Amino acid sequence: MIGRLNHVAIAVPDLEAATAIYRDTLGAQVSAPQPVPEHGVTVVFVNLPNTKIELLHPLGEKSPIAGFLEKNASGGIHHICYEVTDILAARDQLVKQGARVLGDGTPKIGAHGKPVLFLHPKDFCGTLVEIEQV
Numbered sequence: 413m414i415g416r417l418n419h420v421a422i423a424v425p426d427l428e429a430a431t432a433i434y435r436d437t438l439g440a441q442v443s444a445p446q447p448v449p450e451h452g453v454t455v456v457f458v459n460l461p462n463t464k465i466e467l468l469h470p471l472g473e474k475s476p477i478a479g480f481l482e483k484n485a486s487g488g489i490h491h492i493c494y495e496v497t498d499i500l501a502a503r504d505q506l507v508k509q510g511a512r513v514l515g516d517g518t519p520k521i522g523a524h525g526k527p528v529l530f531l532h533p534k535d536f537c538g539t540l541v542e543i544e545q546v
């Protein structure tokens with residue numbers, strides 16, 4: 413069902429410092445910060461030849477990553493995103509197999525303008541999984 417690894421998202425307490433690490437220390441190509449208010453984050457995209465890293469920083473009052481950063485003060489891997497071709501078919505198959513989809517199960521439009529869903533980390537080896545329709 414899942415296809416390519418679309419991105420790895422890393423929550424960071426200091427977006428400028430994290431961007432500098434990826435741009436200057438690691439020599440990667442990075443984007444300008446992009447606010448995604450509907451997901452409560454500001455994102456910097458790090459473009460690698462085979463995938464992307466997304467540096468996430470809380471935006472607004474109810475950011476879903478604020479609690480994560482409280483528990484992980486220096487930041488950490490927040491989720492990984494796999495591509496699927498049909499998100500509703502993928503959701504239905506996952507639910508049938510007992511996986512829990514977060515929220516009301518309706519795909520939201522993600523940071524790339526495509527439908528996404530998040531799956532409960534307890535059902536996936538302790539990792540928050542995002543699926544994105546490409």
Ligand code: CO
Binds near residue numbers: 419421466491493542
């Ligand atoms: Co993501």
